[in-house]
Amino acid sequence: MTLGVRRWETLADSVQGVNKRRNQDWYECRGTGSGEDPLVLAVADGHGSAVHARSELGARFAVDRFVSLAAHFGRAAHDCHEPGRLARLMTYARDDFPRALVHEWQQAALGHWDRNRPVVEEAAREPAPEDKLVLYGTTLIGAVLTPWLFVAWQLGDGDLAVVEHDGTLSRPLAPAEEDLGDETESLCGRAAWRSVRMHWAPVFEEARTPRLVVLSTDGLSKSFASADGYREFVAGLAGRLAEEGGPGVRKVLPEWLAQASRYSGDDTTLAAALRSAPEVPEPVEVTVDEESSAVAGDAAGAEERKTET
Amino acid sequence: MSGMLDGGTRLAAENGAEVEIVDFLGAGGQGEVYRVRTPDGERALKWYYPTCATGEQEGIVRELVARDFADDRFLWPEAYVPAHRGSFGYLMGLRPDRYKGLPALFRRQLRTSPRALLTACLYTVEAYQALHSRGIAYRDISWGNIFFDPATGDVLVCDNDNAVVEGDASGISGTMEFMAPELVRAEPGARPGTQSDLHSLAVLLFMFLMNHHPLKGKRELGIHCLDEAAERKLYGRSPLFVFDPADDSNAPDPMEHATVLATWSAAAGTLQELFRRSFTVGLHDPAARVRESEWRNALRAVLDSVVECASCGRQNMTDPGEMPPPRHCWGCGVVLVLPPRLTVTTPPPRTEHHIRLRRGARVQAHHLLPEPTRHDCSDAALVAELVEHPAKPGRFGFANRSQQTWTGTRSDGTVQKVAPGQTVPLRSGLELDLGDGVRAVVRAK
Numbered sequence: 001m002t003l004g005v006r007r008w009e010t011l012a013d014s015v016q017g018v019n020k021r022r023n024q025d026w027y028e029c030r031g032t033g034s035g036e037d038p039l040v041l042a043v044a045d046g047h048g049s050a051v052h053a054r055s056e057l058g059a060r061f062a063v064d065r066f067v068s069l070a071a072h073f074g075r076a077a078h079d080c081h082e083p084g085r086l087a088r089l090m091t092y093a094r095d096d097f098p099r100a101l102v103h104e105w106q107q108a109a110l111g112h113w114d115r116n117r118p119v120v121e122e123a124a125r126e127p128a129p130e131d132k133l134v135l136y137g138t139t140l141i142g143a144v145l146t147p148w149l150f151v152a153w154q155l156g157d158g159d160l161a162v163v164e165h166d167g168t169l170s171r172p173l174a175p176a177e178e179d180l181g182d183e184t185e186s187l188c189g190r191a192a193w194r195s196v197r198m199h200w201a202p203v204f205e206e207a208r209t210p211r212l213v214v215l216s217t218d219g220l221s222k223s224f225a226s227a228d229g230y231r232e233f234v235a236g237l238a239g240r241l242a243e244e245g246g247p248g249v250r251k252v253l254p255e256w257l258a259q260a261s262r263y264s265g266d267d268t269t270l271a272a273a274l275r276s277a278p279e280v281p282e283p284v285e286v287t288v289d290e291e292s293s294a295v296a297g298d299a300a301g302a303e304e305r306k307t308e309t
Numbered sequence: 310m311s312g313m314l315d316g317g318t319r320l321a322a323e324n325g326a327e328v329e330i331v332d333f334l335g336a337g338g339q340g341e342v343y344r345v346r347t348p349d350g351e352r353a354l355k356w357y358y359p360t361c362a363t364g365e366q367e368g369i370v371r372e373l374v375a376r377d378f379a380d381d382r383f384l385w386p387e388a389y390v391p392a393h394r395g396s397f398g399y400l401m402g403l404r405p406d407r408y409k410g411l412p413a414l415f416r417r418q419l420r421t422s423p424r425a426l427l428t429a430c431l432y433t434v435e436a437y438q439a440l441h442s443r444g445i446a447y448r449d450i451s452w453g454n455i456f457f458d459p460a461t462g463d464v465l466v467c468d469n470d471n472a473v474v475e476g477d478a479s480g481i482s483g484t485m486e487f488m489a490p491e492l493v494r495a496e497p498g499a500r501p502g503t504q505s506d507l508h509s510l511a512v513l514l515f516m517f518l519m520n521h522h523p524l525k526g527k528r529e530l531g532i533h534c535l536d537e538a539a540e541r542k543l544y545g546r547s548p549l550f551v552f553d554p555a556d557d558s559n560a561p562d563p564m565e566h567a568t569v570l571a572t573w574s575a576a577a578g579t580l581q582e583l584f585r586r587s588f589t590v591g592l593h594d595p596a597a598r599v600r601e602s603e604w605r606n607a608l609r610a611v612l613d614s615v616v617e618c619a620s621c622g623r624q625n626m627t628d629p630g631e632m633p634p635p636r637h638c639w640g641c642g643v644v645l646v647l648p649p650r651l652t653v654t655t656p657p658p659r660t661e662h663h664i665r666l667r668r669g670a671r672v673q674a675h676h677l678l679p680e681p682t683r684h685d686c687s688d689a690a691l692v693a694e695l696v697e698h699p700a701k702p703g704r705f706g707f708a709n710r711s712q713q714t715w716t717g718t719r720s721d722g723t724v725q726k727v728a729p730g731q732t733v734p735l736r737s738g739l740e741l742d743l744g745d746g747v748r749a750v751v752r753a754k
Contacts, residue, residue: 080360081360082360083360083361083363085360086338086339086358086360086361087337087338087339088338088485089338090336090337090338091338091453091486094412095412103530103565129564162311164311166315168311170311172311191417191567191568194415194416194417194418195416200336200337201311201312201336202336202358204313204358204359204360204395205313208313210311
């Protein structure tokens, strides 16, 4: 049981893709968002093809290692008001955290490989470490939230959406150019830390904390014909959460994800954190962009689905 | 909009200009940067985090604004913007898009070349030298401050709000990775200044050229998340160069540090030697650190010695001078074939510059001076250029891009005038009088 004010309400779920033998996504939400117990969210999407035969484990290792490192980082940020500390934390988050994450994931994957060697002929040559890592290939998106800091990292596809304090919806880690087809950057890639993107957002007024943070694997965004469909989904999710709160949405979330998965054919995972409502409720209106208005209705019922192929 | 200030917020700068927030550009370690509208056009506004908006920082910003430092290599604080909701900031120029940060270089998101990187290093050294010659210590040299054009090597030094007059003891002393060891150790009497800047500069140059930190070898692998005590040991109490010739206990790990192993072996010996000095004796003896003038001369000489691999076309560093040790191309491994060399001799105090005559080799205005105060590798300062004969591929000549008429003397003693715009054929033994007492000789090796 956590004492004190509960800052965030979380919800998360994952559904298996219709044609998949197993769900290769993994996720985790842990912590309350306090200085001593930072809120950490993470989703990972194992690549799934034959060359990445152990990618569901790779996704799990990625989430587990991220949660541990990010929680440690969040706790280390408790003194971020001291002179020079924020600069230090930002440098660490940008430069060192990605290296540490990739290193830890590699150790976990190589350790697993050692304990679970495939049966091969005796004369067969030991694969190189990079070949072993390919078996575990996965993407990762993770975020850590404390009362003073919101930091997120992403490697590969998937989405981080943020509904800011004023209702603006942003995708701060969206690449300048979307990946083509199913190609994506991966934790098993060469010098993978180079491909990690970071979002850094210190918070100095509680009222300017983001309202909603949503992490999802690409099974969700791929179910829409365009990025606008995904943004409308997030706007709708924010609206439903504001109207009904977490319990109501948590009940219908599996069906929303299942519907998305039917369109994308992929495993679909979402982890979200909603800032607990202030005592005086604020009117909620999410600005998607200039052209499209807020969708506060059935988020999963977004019209712009792809046709199944 | 994320950040501390909302779009449309109006502020008043102390110089009287009205400032309107347009959009959020980014967040850093000390504050946020916004694009703002002012009566003089768009500017950048740096807005400090409340925890960094100290009276001391305000004093530094005001001092820098009053100093009115006009130098196109720096984005300098132009106007103080007084307190609003617990913080303050300053106006500066917007950074043009062509300038990119070092993190993008380390992530291999930029297309650049050894020549551009060497040029960027040369310009970086001169930029900090310009500050130091004015009695200003930068104190916070790090990869977050430098932006460069990956095509030309032009540099822009940003976040100049930690520079102070030499001897001023105030304030922070930089990021630990870039701090001189005596500052990390917090030795009594150790203060950020020009000597400590020289260490930070050497780290920055190493990271530019090697894409790795010079003290992060095997020992780094044992450090856990934000373990400050371990970092103080790595950077302060017992720093050890990853290529220390006497102690390999912090050597690069072949798997984790593959990049620095490759970039170091591709670096010219002249630069390796300066880095060795910086990160061996220079770690413990500030007076032994490599001075800006040494970096400048070495970088210029290596820049003039870059050649292209005849097999794969990649640019390679070679060592300056007559008989450099043989080298293999860093890309394809083939032994590099060195083209002829042009030796330019300046008027007294006579200095020789050796320029390898690769395709497109250039003589710049700074080659004509014994002690150039500022190098310029752009077309604006071009004096001569090696060009290929338009009708006879494989035959080269020097095109006169200067305003002076040269006198050329071949090895057989025949003399030829080379007017601006004209080209003289490249031959071993050719001597050129470039005017104002500057002579150049083509040598086969």
